[in-house]
Amino acid sequence: MKVIVLGAGIIGTASAWYLNQAGHEVTVIDRQPGAAQETSFANGCQISVSHAEPWANPSAPLKILKWLGKEDAPLLYRFRSEWLQWKWGMNFLRECMPGHTADNIRQIIAIAKYSRKSLQALRAETGIEYDHLTRGILHFYTDQEEFDASLDAAQLMSELGCERKSISVDEMIRIEPALDGIRHKLVGGDFTEADESGDVYKFTTALASKAAAASVEFQFNTTITRLLKEGSGAAAKISGVEIITPQGRHQTLHADAFVIALGSFSVQLLQPVGIDLMVYPGKGYSATYTITNPTAAPTVSLTDDGHKLVLSRLGNRLRVAGTCEFNGYTRELNMTRCAAITRRTRELFPDVCDYDNPTYWTGLRPLTPSNVPYIGKSKIGNLFLNTGHGTLGWTMGCGSGRALAEIVSGRQPELDFKFTGMPYPFNHPSRSIS
Ligand SMILES: Cc1cc2nc3c(=O)[nH]c(=O)nc-3n(C[C@H](O)[C@H](O)[C@H](O)COP(=O)(O)OP(=O)(O)OC[C@H]3O[C@@H](n4cnc5c(N)ncnc54)[C@H](O)[C@@H]3O)c2cc1C
Secondary structure, three states: OOOEOOOHHHHHHHHHHHHOOOOEEEEEEEEOOOOOOOOOOOOOEEEEEEHHHOOOOOHHHHHHHHOOOOOOEEEEEEEOOOHHHHHHHHHHHHHHHHHHHHHHHHHHHHHHHHHHHHEEEEHHHHOOOOOOEOOOEEEEEEEEEHHHHHHHHHHHHHOOOOOOEEEEEHHHHOOOHHHHHHHHOOOOOEOOOOOOOHHHHHHHHHHHHHHHHHOOEEEEEEEEEEEEEOOOHHHHHEEEEEOOOOOOOOOEOOOOEEEEEHHHHHHHHHHHHOOOOOOOOEEEEEEEEEOOHHHHHHEEEEEEEEOOEEEEEOOEEEEEEEEEEEEEEEEOOHHHHHHHHHHHHHHHHOEEEEEOOEEEHHHHHHEEEEEEEEEEEOOOOOEEEEEOOOOHHHHHHHHHHHHHHHHHOOOOOOOOOOOOOOOOOOHHHHHHHO
């Protein structure tokens, strides 16, 4: 079957790889000059099943209210006159109810664990190098109340299949000696030994090269303008996709099936063909520092829960990422937020990096209210979805690509997950599409 994948981030590239492996003829289209140039470019680089607890949880509404209007708040909602943002916000509040949160955690753990295993297999098969470290992820807490609240979440996640263990300060320092300098600030933590870290950009671009060598065609510098739909109801199908070529010409490409992997920009393309997805951009920041004192820098990937930051060692660089701003599609840097990241990292590891020359970046997380992505079939027969991976697109990327390739090939993926448009015992309102 001829399949066109729209988008060459981690999700589109992984989809293309597995579709090719399944025997399909695959073309990938992206407006950028290469793979992983937008949200999959400089993220936190954690493969973190241990982050399965979504932002939508019972404690979120109060925290968000407290942070309203604070320029350096970890999570900042800027109200806009934009219907999607308000509708998304209402759905988010519903997902904060305890029953919803537990169910969302279950879904996220299922796809994230499957994905971590798929990434490990892909790494062994292809030999791709991407500054990866398999030393686990350690969440640390400097606030007693936050730590006490985390014990229940860790317990719930363990019951649901994520091996996240609460540990003492001494154990934390044994696992990551670089934390010794802030021993007096630590109150406790938890450790997920099976989690990993690694450079998402290096991985995705290497996978794209391997896919190209295996006959996947990549059309870069190509803007997608429109999906062309014919027929209606059960007979509706996508007959082609309209693009603008690097030479500025309009063209229509045809295929048997189309996969939407456009991250935060999936919504705009789908609306005109009658598909409404609940995906809104959550702008996040990262800072990358050159490490000047390698023996004092952490090698275990860390999560600073109080400040909502993650830290990953990538060779001789330290990547620190996090924070979220709900403010439309703008990617401009807010220097107050950048400075807050550097201030906190310097406080944690004072003499470890060159903090005077950071590289700052922003990206738009494609967030669903529940943080459970849309993977599966749309209501249009030959149009498939792989989008809305929010805070965990790198963690869920390989598994989402592999599962999607199974679905396009007419098979049920071997994991217990609510795939969009596929049979499942429960109905999930925020992920149903109208
Ligand atoms: C600060 C930050 C930290 C993060 N940390 C982590 C982490 O530690 N671990 C983790 O698992 N996840 C993390 N994430 C989330 C993760 O980065 C995303 O979920 C993931 O990158 C989304 O991938 P994607 O392929 O869906 O989107 P993208 O990478 O954005 O890919 C979408 C592609 O579609 C293309 N496109 C869009 N519109 C068009 C158009 N009209 N025409 C042509 N091309 C188009 C874009 O060019 C882009 O290449 C983080 C995100 C941020 C912002």
